[in-house]
Amino acid sequence: MGVKKRLWILLRGLGREKAHWQGFDQKIEAHFKKDRCLCLDLPGAGVHYQDQSPLSIGETVDFLRPDFLKLQSDYPRDVYDYYLFSLSLGGMVATEWLYRYPSDFQGAVLINTSFSRVSRIWDRLTPKAIKAFIQAGKASSLFERERIVLGVTSQSAELHGEIALEWAEIAKKRPLNPKNFIRQLIAASRYRPNPKPPTQPLLILNSAGDQLVNPKSSLNIGEFWGYDIRRHPTAGHDLTLDAPEWTLKEMEHWLELLKGDSKAKRP
Numbered sequence: 153m154g155v156k157k158r159l160w161i162l163l164r165g166l167g168r169e170k171a172h173w174q175g176f177d178q179k180i181e182a183h184f185k186k187d188r189c190l191c192l193d194l195p196g197a198g199v200h201y202q203d204q205s206p207l208s209i210g211e212t213v214d215f216l217r218p219d220f221l222k223l224q225s226d227y228p229r230d231v232y233d234y235y236l237f238s239l240s241l242g243g244m245v246a247t248e249w250l251y252r253y254p255s256d257f258q259g260a261v262l263i264n265t266s267f268s269r270v271s272r273i274w275d276r277l278t279p280k281a282i283k284a285f286i287q288a289g290k291a292s293s294l295f296e297r298e299r300i301v302l303g304v305t306s307q308s309a310e311l312h313g314e315i316a317l318e319w320a321e322i323a324k325k326r327p328l329n330p331k332n333f334i335r336q337l338i339a340a341s342r343y344r345p346n347p348k349p350p351t352q353p354l355l356i357l358n359s360a361g362d363q364l365v366n367p368k369s370s371l372n373i374g375e376f377w378g379y380d381i382r383r384h385p386t387a388g389h390d391l392t393l394d395a396p397e398w399t400l401k402e403m404e405h406w407l408e409l410l411k412g413d414s415k416a417k418r419p
Contacts, residue, residue: 158184159232161220161257162191165240166340167333169198171322174315176392176399180237183400184407188232190223192216194245196332205335209248209343216245217253236260240365240389241336244343250350259353259410261403263391264362266369269344270376275366276341280304289330294320307361307388315393349377355406356381357391357399364389 162177164170170191177189195215196205206212227234234257238246243265250260266276284304291297298316306312358370358381367383374381382402387394 156233157231158187158235159223159227160187160189160235160237162189163216163236163238163242163245164191164194164197165242166336167197167328169193169201169322169326171198172319174393176396179392179396179400180403183404188227189237192219194241194336196336197328198326201326201328201332205332205339207335207338207342209244209339210252212245212339213249213252217249217256220256233258238265239263239392240265241340244340244345247345247350248343250352251346254351257352259355260350261355261357261406262370262373263357263399264359264365264367264370264389265373266365267343267345267373267376268341269347270372271366271369273341275369277337278363278366281364294323298323302390304363305389306393307386308394311393347376349379353406353410354379355402357402358383359387359389359391359394360384361386361394362389 160177160180162170162173164172170193173191177191180189181187193200194205194212195203203215206215236246236249236257236259238260240263243262244267246260246262247265247267250257268276281304284300288297288300291300295316298319299312302312302316302319303309354377356370356374356379358367360367360383370381370383373379384391384395384398387398392399
């Protein structure tokens with residue numbers, strides 16, 4: 153048969169859910185006309201907000217995988233290649249998924265993630281981010297809480313008011329239990345990947361303006377695994393919010409390399 157379509161599975165980060173992608177899944181589908189996207193919520197967030205977050209990244213993968221396997225009846229493998237698209241904590245989940253179940257995906261995009269094996273704890277969650285989270289926990293309203301969070305995750309200040317209103321509504325409908333936020337932090341702090349990278353192709357993207365995670369954390373991963381890192385010069389931690397078009401162009405270039413040069417599949 154002809155060239156396969158792609159199905160992207162999107163995994164969000166710490167304390168966030170699928171609605172926080174702000175429609176980036178739709179932007180992927182608009183840019184890559186034949187591609188389809190599905191967003192999975194981590195345990196303890198989104199549709200799973202009443203579940204308890206695991207204390208390990210491996211348990212998180214095993215929580216998500218049954219729902220993923222059910223998708224294959226609607227998106228058969230003879231028609232679709234499967235890819236992961238992940239941000240921050242989602243990048244740790246994506247990495248562990250590639251290790252545990254190497255036949256599930258053909259590749260993955262990792263954005264602004266970090267690993268304990270290669271970065272210090274205060275680089276993986278900066279002092280500024282810790283201060284912001286404490287302030288957010290004391291905020292007088294959900295709107296104010298989300299504005300504080302956006303202040304440390306995004307450089308697009310002109311959008312923060314409007315988005316904070318939307319995210320406050322998300323928090324009303326599907327509130328994140330503070331205990332689950334802490335459990336996610338614990339799982340993230342413990343995650344140490346293998347010295348060897350996953351066998352699947354990776355695109356590692358980074359934001360120079362990241363205030364939540366020190367930008368050098370991605371560079372450390374690149375040095376650890378021997379990958380080149382693509383860095384946006386101004387975007388914040390939430391790269392797909394701050395620089396969606398740049399992200400799509402980097403994805404497009406990477407996918408073209410994979411089609412045309414087998415060496416692009418490895419570091």
